[in-house]
Amino acid sequence: MKTESKRQTNISEERDTLWIIDQDHTTIRFFAKHLIISKISGIFKSFEGKVKSVGNDFSTAEIEFKAEVKSLDTGKKERDTHLLSEDFFKASKYPHIHFISTSIRRINSKEFEVEGDITIKDVKKSILMNVHLGGITIDPSGQERAGFSMSAWVNRFDFGLNWNNVMDTGGAIVGEKIDIECDVEIVKRN
Template structure:
């Protein structure tokens, strides 16, 4: 099979994240607006080209005050840096249907190399006869690596917001 372009079905896909709050609790959130350009041969995903763009203003942690703070210059600074972007640079097969996808992640005007563990979940035809493919992925990034350093000290020691952000992807795609 040759490489082909795939469209991400945003209504059946998601980008979620979690971060430690007060050193012992976890806050979760999601980004609702994102786009991707994927060119892949499902028989050999190591040759795929992947680009993601996330609209940071679409952040949703189920708390409007916190979401507005995340959009501010203390965190994402969406006025000056409205998107987060990822472009794959290499893909390595690690096991059956398991891959390490390495690429350049740009956030807050800073670009670093990050690796995400991605699973090819399978493919099949939906009820309308369209071929679809499913993928899931996980990774961790340090927000301080991107200049996102706002925090508040706690009386008991430690800080309000953790540095490590866990990112989770669930993607359903169909041929372009």
């Protein structure tokens, strides 16, 4: 297995190719444990992102992504309202979640580890994402596209998302670990 050492991806002028996230063909999901026995999931409906790379070499990529917090949807309006409130995201004060890559390590031709800084509320922390390149193709209208699946996790307490109640059995109603899974399609712009 070929690996490349981590390197900073901060020399934008070397990157000649711009890719934009296609919102219509991208899903940003999150999962939290509920009562320790099951998971509750949600999505973000409004987001934007871009990738700069040297040609189609994604090991050279710079990635920037922003999600609108108020667009979160767990399928239950009351829960969404609670998540947007002062108990969790404080969406009126902190309207976005922001991610910027800091390094990429190629595992093989389809697998990468992407390290970056995620900012939730006013807290910035480094996270590691496992990324799988599904492929690159030309769509029926002649646009070049690339598809990826990604996974990561964060500890919500690290970002001040501290609300919780404890059950009589001692377990928390909402788990502290939040799993993130994304299926992302990007479109080449130049």
